[in-house]
Amino acid sequence: MTNKEIASALRQTGDLIELTGGNPYRANAFGRAARTIRGLEDAVTDLVQDDELTSVNGIGDGLSEQIQDLLQRGSFDLRDELLSAVPTGLLDVLKVKGLGTKKVRTLWQELGITSLDELDEAARADQVRSLSGFGKKTQENIIENVALLRAYSNRRRFADAIRAAREVHTVLTDGDAFDRVVFTGELRRKVETVQALDMVVATSDGADHVIQFLQEADDTAPFDPDTISVTTEVEDADALVETPLTSGLSLRLFVCTPDAFGTTLWRTTGSKDHVATYIREHGDPGMHATEAAIFEGAGVDVVPPELREDDGEWEAATDGHLPNLISVDDLQGTVHNHSTYSDGSHSLRQMAEKARSMGLSYFGICDHSQSLQVASGMKPDEVERQQDEIRSLNEExxxxxxxPFRIFSGIESDILRDGSLDYDDEILASFDFIVASIHSGFNMTVNEATERIITAVENPYTSILGHPTGRLLLVREGYEIDHDRVIDACASNNVAIELNANPYRLDIDWRYIKRAIEKGVLISINPDAHAMIELENVRWGVEVARKGWLTAEHCLNAKSLDEFEAWLTARRPA
Incomplete structure (x- = not known):
């Protein structure tokens, strides 16, 4: 069980305590423990094994026992009691954006709502707005957000999907049952959200052999061997074997013979338009054991899987102009991170040391600015105190x-409603760089959001535009902006655009990276780390940056320490 899964169970327990009218202090204790465990660098399983779990701040003997039960049997007594005390459907209602536990409790007690269907029906029947603390706007948001939640229910974020896929891959490759098992589809193209886990299975023994393997798999396998469907009319494959996973995704295995493996992998990897363009230009590729043979047959370079979206990759492959895509190893620094000065879990020194241990040569600290009080935004005196610590650490x-290693003093400055930055110019001038981001006031028209961002970009102190649309994948749509106008403004003002690597964000959307590159705008792959372990989130940013054709040349934090410092110096206001 991962730290993330443990934290999720504890957070849910705290929500259930509130939902059932339990002790709010106890609920808060579970919430704090969830945040602490999510931010731990060490695995909880290791801490339990070493009998060191109670040394973690906020984890006493009682919580320690409950976590150990969670690891041993997947739950603990209090959680089981609470889950038994509420209708199962309420857990889905809790997922609706904008509905905290207090509002869900009100809906349950006063309207008898225990499922998404009942909530949607009550909102559409105009029954919700009369409740205390709701109103017309809340009712309208409920209808909209229930629809979004349903639309998202059959997809998973790429990071979650790849973890689930690796579990399956381990089971399928344990032994020599199959010649090859390789990821394909959206997973291999590294799409930011994935509808199914697709894999190509090469075997000379046919689909029946695959079905038998699934049925005889160990009980701990992450799929249901009793629910298997088979489709035999599949192009370039002998069969499609499908079964649901415990994660809620569907596992789809494209079964083929080894001599057709390359063609099956190619056809199932590329988007429909990518495949159709090839066939229109070069005809059906026929059966091949390798993908390379298909590209060689057309006389073009092999297109990386991430680029197979029919967005100019065939032309680039034909002309020999495919980009040398960025990799994690190209990154030299990390420039958007948080510490205990605002809402981070670890100290400035701890965060910097973690970055240094990753082989990076510079670290940018960007705690929240004063307006974002919910995230403990820094007051001017705290800014001064942090900058004193930065100078002391840099001397070391x-x-x-x-x-060589250096900490740069930055801030994630809120973009206020009029587009201005937090703090006055004197304080803004004290930072080495500034990431400007919107965190509130999302209810804007396209023009309002665009003008607000452009005003911030035109501020001479802005260095990087942070998570440009504020989206949270499968949770919240970002506010709409005119991407072309924003990119043009960044180009005119030498402002980089962040690709926020948090797997919940991945914002800027990869579809606009290519446009930014064409305009000469640098992309900064930032983890937005609030804990040491989250510094490693850069790998998710790199995955989708590759889809946007990003190279090291066009990545801000792929610059060396000296180059990055020179870039900051060149663009500072006189």
Missing amino acids: YAENTES
Whole structure:
């Protein structure tokens, strides 16, 4: 069980305590424990094994026992009691954006709502707005957000999907039952949200062999061996074997012979338009054991799987102009991170040391600015105190001349409603760089949002535009902006655009990265890390950056320490 899964169970327990009218202090204790565990660098399983779990701040003997029960049997007594005390459908209602536990409790007690269907029906029947604390706007939002939740229910974020896929892959490749098992489809193209886990299975023994393997798999396998469907009319494959996973996704196995593996993998990887363009230009590729043979047959370079979206990749492959896509190893620094100065879980020193241990040569701290009080935004005196600590730490790092490392003083400044930045110019000028982001006031027209961002971009102190649309994948649609106008403004003002690598965001959308590159705008792959372990989120940003044709040349934090410092110096206001 991962730290994330443990934290989710504890957070749910806290919500259930509130939902059932339990002790609010107890509910808060579970919420705090969930946040602590989510931010731990060490695995909870290791801490339990070493008998060190109670050394974690906020984890006493009682919580420790409950977590150990959770690891042993997947739950604990209090959680089981609470789950038994509420209708199962209420857990789905809790997922509706904008409905906290207090509002869900009101809906349950006063309207008897226990499912998404009942909630949607009550809102459409105009029954919700009369409740205390709701109103017409809340009722309208409920209708909209229930629809969004249903639309999202059959998809998973890429990071979650890849973890689930690796579990399946481990089961399928345990032994020599099959010649090859390889990810395909949206998973292999690294689409930000995935509808199904697709894999190509090469075997000379046919689909029956695959079905038998699934049926005889260990009881701990993440799929249901009793619910298997088979489709035999599948192009370039002998059969499609499908079964649901415990994660809620569907597992789809395209079964083929080894000599048809390349064609099956190619056809199931590319988007429909990518495949159709090839066939229109070069005809049906026929059966091949390798993908490379298909591209060689057309006389073009092999297109990386991420680019197979029919967005100019065939022309680039024909002309020999495919980009040398960025990799995690290209990154030299990380420039949008948080610490305990605002809402982070670890100290400035701890965050910097983690970045240094990853082989990076610079670290940018960007705690929240004063207006974002919910995230403990820094007051001017706290800014001064943090900058004193940065200078002290940099003096330490300067003593190590063999491995240069530097902390840069940054801030994630709120873009206020009029487009201005938080703090006055004197304080803004004290930072090495500024990431400007919107965190509130999302209810804007396209023009309002665009003008608000452009005003911030035109501020001479803005260095990087943070998560441009504020989206949360499968949770919240971002506010709409005119991407072309925003990108043009960034180009005119030498402002980089963040690709926020948090797997819940991945914002800027990869579909606009290519446009930014064409305009000469640098992309900064930022983890937006609030804990040491989250610094590693850059890998998800790199995955989708590759879909946007990003190269190291066009990535801000792929610059060396000296180059990054020179970039900051060149664009500072006089």
